[in-house]
Amino acid sequence: MRLLTTCIGLFVLVAASTASFAGEIRKGATMEVKANSIWFHDIPKLAHWQGLRKSGDAAALESHQDQVLSQREAWQFINPLIVKIVGYRRGENQVDVEMKTAGRMLGTRWWLDADALTR
DSSP states (O other): OHHHHHHHHHHHHHHHHHHHHHTOOOTTOEEEEOTTOEEESSHHHHHHHHHHHHHTOHHHHHHHHHHHHHTTSEEEOSSOEEEEEEEEEGGGTEEEEEEOSSSTTTTOEEEEEGGGBOO
């Protein structure tokens, strides 16, 4: 019985560690971006948006999002989209991606909050 319990415990441990690597962000990986995520053309605008989101001021965040989206300083796509990871700034939680979903945006480069990626 003890051997069976140990084997089951090892199996659970291996399965959990394998699952955690499945969503790892690494250069060259192809990943999916969640629907309705905010996409930016440059790091400073993404960083400002991240700061507002982190502050917890929902009204300021919504106002800022409306402004950057209306001025085309950021985009919001309603469907999940496929991207290739070009770079990852782990400390800032920022990902540089290239659009891989077919369409007029194919090949374009964007900056995203890493939380926008499906893991």
